[in-house]
Structure formats: structure tokens, C-alpha cells
Amino acid sequence: MKNITKYIIGISILVFGFVACSQKENNEATQIDKPKIAVSIYPLKAILAELVGDKMEIEVIVPPNASPHTFEPTPIDIQKIEKADAIFYVNRHLDSWLVKPYNDKSVPVLKMIDRNLIENTLHHCTGCGNEHHNEIEATNEYESIDPHFWTSPKLVKNILPKLVEILIKIDAENAEFYRSKEKEFSEALVNLDEKIKAQLQHLKNYKIFTLHNSFSYFINNFGLTYGGAIEEKAGQEPSTRYFYDIAKQIKEAKIAAIFSEAQLKSNIMENLANELGVKVFELDPIGGKDSLTTYFDIITYNANVIEKAFGIK
Ligand SMILES: [Zn+2]
Structure with missing residues (x-):
């Protein structure tokens, strides 16, 4: 009897051990396979998370309590940026440190505020920038735009096709998934817009x-x-x-x-x-x-x- 019990326990450990191992390997495998995207600030993660589901990993560089206006990346942050398969940032006024001077990799980089967004819905900027960061890039009239676009569900909705385009570029296999997520999120943004307007x-x-x-x-x-x-x-x-x-x-x-x-x-x-x-x-x-x-x-x-x-x- 003792031997049989020992035998059963032995088998159990073997079986559970095997299951645990293969689960761990699976997790590791999916983590290695998942494309990584780097974003400057949390709202960009919140937006992209609605589109990527569990298909990608999103790395936010600016911690929750810090302001992107006064942020400087650490060497660890720079490593995270360098490992990314795509980079999303806002514009020169806010977070251009994300791409300069680390943009020597051939990964897609998307500046969220660009001519691709409908120009007359964007606000010109008075005092929304940070002097130090502004010095990094040459002046361009278009860059004097208020960077905080994500606070408007309408502007977020406008930019979704551009975001999905980049996601498909780095993960074409899941193109249909990203397109259906885009549709879902787009509809939810319209609802949010109406709800808050009424409130x-x-x-x-x-x-x-x-x-x-x-x-x-x-x-x-x-x-x-x-x-x-x-x-x-x-x-x-x-x-x-x-x-x-x-x-x-x-x-x-x-x-x-x-x-x-x-x-x-x-x-x-x-x-x-x-x-x-x-x-x-x-x-x-x-x-x-x-x-x-x-x-x-x-x-x-x-x-x-x-x-x-x-x-x-
Ligand atoms: Zn700001």
C-alpha cells in the first residue's frame, strides 16, 4: 500500500511537473513572440491597448507620477526603447526624447500629432511645451500644436486608422484582429463622447x-x-x-x-x-x-x- 501511494504521488509530481513546465514554456514562447511597442506616456498605452488586446506588449516609458514635460529617460528606459518593434510618441512639444537620439533602428515610428490628423481640429500651442525639449528639433510651424490630443475622444477616433496601419506593419498575421478591434473601439469612443457631453x-x-x-x-x-x-x-x-x-x-x-x-x-x-x-x-x-x-x-x-x-x- 505504501509503495502504491508513493507510486501515485510520484506519477502526480511527474504529471503536474510536466504540465507546469510546458505552461511555463508556452508563456515564455508567447512572450518572446509578441511584438513590443514603446510609448512615451500612459494614455498612448491605454489607447493602443484597446487595439492590440493580448497580441502585443506595450512598454510605457514615463512613470505614472511623472510629467512628460519634465521627464528625462534613464539608461534602462533607453534600453526599452531600443528593444521596441514600433515607437509611438506625440510630438516635439511633449516627448520627442523618445525618438531622438535613439531612432537609428529601422522600426516604424509614429508621431501621433501630424498632418494626418485633421488640421483644423488641432489647437495651436501657447505654453504647452517645454523649453528644453523644444530645442531638440528644428522649428516647424506645424509643430506649434497643443500635444494633449488624447483628452478628446474625437481626435483619438481620427487617429485610429493610422495606429492600426503601424500595428499591421509589425504583425500582419493578426491584421483582421486589429481591424475588428479598431471598429469596436471607434464605436465605443462615439458612445463615450455622447455620454460625457450629456453629463x-x-x-x-x-x-x-x-x-x-x-x-x-x-x-x-x-x-x-x-x-x-x-x-x-x-x-x-x-x-x-x-x-x-x-x-x-x-x-x-x-x-x-x-x-x-x-x-x-x-x-x-x-x-x-x-x-x-x-x-x-x-x-x-x-x-x-x-x-x-x-x-x-x-x-x-x-x-x-x-x-x-x-x-x-
Ligand atoms: Zn502637458
Whole structure:
């Protein structure tokens, strides 16, 4: 009896051991086979994740608590970028460090904000860039475009065919999968757009002042009113003159709240709010932490913050 038990246990270990091994090998094999894409910021991952499902791995370079405006890649980040089969970034104002100077590989690189997006839906940029990063590339009139396109479901919908084109270029075998995901996501974006528009409709005359100019597409998309940015340039203290001017505008707007940002820390917001008797609410244009996982989470979260901020009067 003892021997039989031993025998059964032996067999079990063998069988389970074999299953465990082959599962591990399978996992490793799929991981090796999966194409890797590198993106600068989390919202690009959230968008691409809707298209790639489990067919690709997406590496986000800027961590959730950091701002792409003030970010510098580490040697580990550079390794991740170099291993990628495709690179997606936004534009010169935000994250061109992702491709320069590491773009010596022959992988597809997609700049999300480009002539391929309908030009008149893009906003020209005042203070949405970062001086240091701006120096990297030569000036080009088209580049003076507000980079925060992902806050508008409409603009995201516009760019989907371009994204799918790159995905198919690096993984033609799954072309049909990516096309059907595109259709699904596109429809979901239309629904999201309508839902948020209805939710915020009653707030369309409230001026929205943000820490930096990161929500103007969101505001435009949902028919809201933009007040201005408290920081003239992202991540930099405003000049005294600019500060007094924006404070005056906030006062005149007679609003209950102004909006800070999860990724850019600033002492000015609290001081300004105290002085003007308004509250500070925190928006999150990037997401990637807590419950802000999907593209829909990020947009819905910010809509809810704006609704809550103006709801208390
Ligand atoms: Zn920004």
C-alpha cells in the first residue's frame, strides 16, 4: 500500500511537473513572440491597448507620477526603447526624447500629432511645451500644436486608422484582429463622447482654469469653456505679470474651482485658491495608476472631477 501511494504521488509530481513546465514554456514562447511597442506616456498605452488586446506588449516609458514635460529617460528606459518593434510618441512639444537620439533602428515610428490628423481640429500651442525639449528639433510651424490630443475622444477616433496601419506593419498575421478591434473601439469612443457631453452639458458656461494647458481638447470636445492656464509653460513658475493677469481672469470668471494636475506639482495653486476663495480640484490627464486603467476610465474620471468641482456652489 505504501509503495502504491508513493507510486501515485510520484506519477502526480511527474504529471503536474510536466504540465507546469510546458505552461511555463508556452508563456515564455508567447512572450518572446509578441511584438513590443514603446510609448512615451500612459494614455498612448491605454489607447493602443484597446487595439492590440493580448497580441502585443506595450512598454510605457514615463512613470505614472511623472510629467512628460519634465521627464528625462534613464539608461534602462533607453534600453526599452531600443528593444521596441514600433515607437509611438506625440510630438516635439511633449516627448520627442523618445525618438531622438535613439531612432537609428529601422522600426516604424509614429508621431501621433501630424498632418494626418485633421488640421483644423488641432489647437495651436501657447505654453504647452517645454523649453528644453523644444530645442531638440528644428522649428516647424506645424509643430506649434497643443500635444494633449488624447483628452478628446474625437481626435483619438481620427487617429485610429493610422495606429492600426503601424500595428499591421509589425504583425500582419493578426491584421483582421486589429481591424475588428479598431471598429469596436471607434464605436465605443462615439458612445463615450455622447455620454460625457450629456453629463457636462449644464456646465458649458463655467470657465475652466487648469494648471497647464492640458485639457483644451477635452474642453472643446465636450462643448465647455476654457479659461486659461495658471502656468505659462508646463512645469515652470509663471512670470509675476502673467500670474497677476491669470488671477484677475479667474476672479472675473466667478467660478468655484480651479484645477491642478496629478503629475505636475505646484505651490502656486493653493496660494492662488486661498487668495481668490476658490477650491482646488485635481485632474489627471495621464492616468495609469489607481483605478485609471483604461482610456474610458481616464476620460470619465476627469469629467466627474469637473462636474463635482462646479457642483458645489
Ligand atoms: Zn502637458
